[in-house]
Amino acid sequence: MNRLQExxxxxxxxxxxxxxxxxxxxxxxxxxxxxxxxxxxRSVMDAAGIDKDRxxxxxxxxxPFGQSQFAITRGNGFEALVKENGCAELLRVLRELLGLPIxxxxxxxxxxxxxxxxxxxxxxxxxxxxxxEEGTAVxxxxxxxxxxxxxxxxxxxxxVVAFQVGGRFHIVEIKSFALVDxxxxxxxxxxxARQAAVYVLALRTLLADLGxxxxxxxxxxxxxxxxxxxxxxxxxxxxxRKQLAVLTRQLTRMTRVEHLLSGLPEGLTFDLAPGEDGTxxxxxxxxxxxxxxxxARYAPDCLATCDMCMFCRDEARGCGSTELLGRQVRDQLxxxxxxxxxxxxxEGTLEPAEGQEEIAELLRLANRLREESLR
Amino acid sequence: MSDSLDxxxxxxxxxxxxxxxxxxxxxNALARSLRGDLRRAEQAWDAAVTAxxxxxxxxxxxxxxxxxxxxHQALALLGVPTSAKLVVAVNAAFFARExxxxxxxxxxxxxxxxxxxxxxxxxxxxxAALTDRLSPARGLLADSTWPTELRVLGPLSPRVxxxxxxxxxxxxxxxxxxxxxxxxxxxxxxxxNIPGAAAGFAPADPVIxxxxxxxxxxxxxxxxxxxxxxxxxxAARQLSDVERLFGVTAMNTLRGAC
Numbered sequence: 294m295n296r297l298q299e300x301x302x303x304x305x306x307x308x309x310x311x312x313x314x315x316x317x318x319x320x321x322x323x324x325x326x327x328x329x330x331x332x333x334x335r336s337v338m339d340a341a342g343i344d345k346d347r348x349x350x351x352x353x354x355x356x357p358f359g360q361s362q363f364a365i366t367r368g369n370g371f372e373a374l375v376k377e378n379g380c381a382e383l384l385r386v387l388r389e390l391l392g393l394p395i396x397x398x399x400x401x402x403x404x405x406x407x408x409x410x411x412x413x414x415x416x417x418x419x420x421x422x423x424x425x426e427e428g429t430a431v432x433x434x435x436x437x438x439x440x441x442x443x444x445x446x447x448x449x450x451x452x453v454v455a456f457q458v459g460g461r462f463h464i465v466e467i468k469s470f471a472l473v474d475x476x477x478x479x480x481x482x483x484x485x486a487r488q489a490a491v492y493v494l495a496l497r498t499l500l501a502d503l504g505x506x507x508x509x510x511x512x513x514x515x516x517x518x519x520x521x522x523x524x525x526x527x528x529x530x531x532x533x534r535k536q537l538a539v540l541t542r543q544l545t546r547m548t549r550v551e552h553l554l555s556g557l558p559e560g561l562t563f564d565l566a567p568g569e570d571g572t573x574x575x576x577x578x579x580x581x582x583x584x585x586x587x588x589a590r591y592a593p594d595c596l597a598t599c600d601m602c603m604f605c606r607d608e609a610r611g612c613g614s615t616e617l618l619g620r621q622v623r624d625q626l627x628x629x630x631x632x633x634x635x636x637x638x639x640e641g642t643l644e645p646a647e648g649q650e651e652i653a654e655l656l657r658l659a660n661r662l663r664e665e666s667l668r
Numbered sequence: 669m670s671d672s673l674d675x676x677x678x679x680x681x682x683x684x685x686x687x688x689x690x691x692x693x694x695x696n697a698l699a700r701s702l703r704g705d706l707r708r709a710e711q712a713w714d715a716a717v718t719a720x721x722x723x724x725x726x727x728x729x730x731x732x733x734x735x736x737x738x739x740h741q742a743l744a745l746l747g748v749p750t751s752a753k754l755v756v757a758v759n760a761a762f763f764a765r766e767x768x769x770x771x772x773x774x775x776x777x778x779x780x781x782x783x784x785x786x787x788x789x790x791x792x793x794x795x796a797a798l799t800d801r802l803s804p805a806r807g808l809l810a811d812s813t814w815p816t817e818l819r820v821l822g823p824l825s826p827r828v829x830x831x832x833x834x835x836x837x838x839x840x841x842x843x844x845x846x847x848x849x850x851x852x853x854x855x856x857x858x859x860x861n862i863p864g865a866a867a868g869f870a871p872a873d874p875v876i877x878x879x880x881x882x883x884x885x886x887x888x889x890x891x892x893x894x895x896x897x898x899x900x901x902x903a904a905r906q907l908s909d910v911e912r913l914f915g916v917t918a919m920n921t922l923r924g925a926c
Binding site for chain 1: 801
């Protein structure tokens with residue numbers, strides 16, 4: 294893309310967003326991008342930095358998320374415990390897990406410089422650490438990374454970065470869900486891994502930017518959780534190579550949303566400009582109408598990651614889409630995109646179109662089996 | 669103790685039986701002396717049972733000592749710049765006093781104000797530990813009477829401080845005839861993060877903890893001291909009296925940035 298095209302592209306995104314500031318992506322949001330890569334609605338909204346939460350609220354489908362205050366307090370408390378006394382608890386875990394040698398205990402609190410300098414200070418410290426041959430291992434507490442996403446800079450705060458012998462950086466992710474008998478809930482671990490992958494990517498980008506080898510950031514992230522109902526931190530290494538691959542692909546796709554944009558009608562906007570009383574001036578119907586112009590790919594797992602989930606679910610229900618049944622079922626149904634169509638094929642009231650013979654046969658078989666078992 | 673209680677209960681039962689027999693046999697003199705024995709046995713039982721009741725646990729009491737005195741005492745025990753959280757824990761463990769973290773938040777600011785309006789009027793000030801950029805370290809309290817080398821931080825200092833405070837707590841525990849349970853718990857929790865200082869979740873032995881922490885401290889001591897004296901020298905060169913105690917604000921650090 295040349296400079297002129299890029300400007301036009303960014304203008305188009307700004308037009309979509311309307312006269313409101315772009316919503317910066319946090320690591321959680323970036324990680325969620327990898328959850329449903331095929332959804333055009335989401336790609337466009339994320340690329341334009343549209344506040345999906347406010348949009349969903351305005352059209353009357355607020356997403357049922359939000360962490361409870363209790364969970365937040367617990368998370369913060371656990372993080373403070375892991376980091377207190379110069380990361381003493383974390384040091385124990387890393388000594389057990391990675392064999393961190395005794396002399397390597399350095400600790401630097403990046404936040405001590407004040408928030409406005411944190412990003413440049415992180416850069417300077419990481420550069421310094423990467424230059425030193427066998428420097429003392431250092432915990433960088435409260436670092437601040439940045440990542441370019443579709444023309445906007447997002448700032449990210451990993452929990453801790455640990456520098457380790459062998460010249461490799463490790464991202465440390467502190468989570469307060471419990472590790473019981475060495476096991477944790479797979480979905481929570483997966484979410485943590487996706488989030489940590491964002492930090493790995495950001496740190497790799499930083500190293501590459503400084504002229505170092507980005508591979509010095511390990512793809513193994515250290516996940517710290519409380520163990521066996523006690524509040525004692527325990528650690529595990531999580532390989533995030535897969536998450537990294539998905540994320541990288543997704544981020545490159547986001548910069549290539551232009552072909553998605555070219556398919557959209559002129560003048561389309563998801564403008565949320567607030568009136569004097571703070572509520573958006575645009576009517577909810579108008580906004581919903583605009584949203585429907587961009588195709589969504591709803592799947593039940595959207596309920597866990599996307600702010601727009603309730604709106605898309607309602608829409609999918611309204612038209613009887615088979616997407617509602619989950620990705621697996623939808624894939625098995627082949628080209629059948631409506632529930633009514635599938636039922637028609639199964640009951641034989643609908644003639645299979647070309648290419649649908651096989652799936653129609655399967656549906657009829659399934660229907661016959663069902664009838665027999667109900668008899 | 670409970671053995672003697674059991675014996676006394678048996679004796680009481682026997683005496684009651686004998687009193688019953690004596691009364692039945694109309695041996696009044698014998699019955700009277702047996703009743704006397706029974707009463708004495710019962711009194712002994714009463715005394716034994718109340719003596720055995722566990723002493724009431726020491727309750728955290730609201731101390732009459734001002735907060736800054738309490739913090740100063742905890743800092744004197746630990747001897748290194750310390751986070752408010754550890755100050756509160758030490759204060760509760762050794763002095764059985766209740767101090768809340770939130771009570772410490774404005775302490776450093778108040779001290780700075782007092783120093784600015786009337787320098788060196790107090791024997792000591794609760795001041796800040798200084799980072800290598802000579803700004804106040806977040807959340808760490810220090811004592812103004814300590815030499816600057818002790819109040820500045822290098823990258824190794826948080827670990828050195830942790831090991832030193834563990835050792836000071838362990839030392840203090842070895843001096844106490846009856847170590848308070850809270851202090852033993854505090855030491856055990858800290859010792860778990862030092863190689864060879866504690867076995868599993870068992871209460872830590874102060875002597876072992878002292879040795880293990882000392883061994884690790886030896887590894888870091890020289891490098892840390894060198895880093896710190898460099899920062900301290902810079903502080904002495906660049907800072908005014910009040911800045912040396914309370915640090916410089918972020919914008920000013922730019923001139924001393926490394």
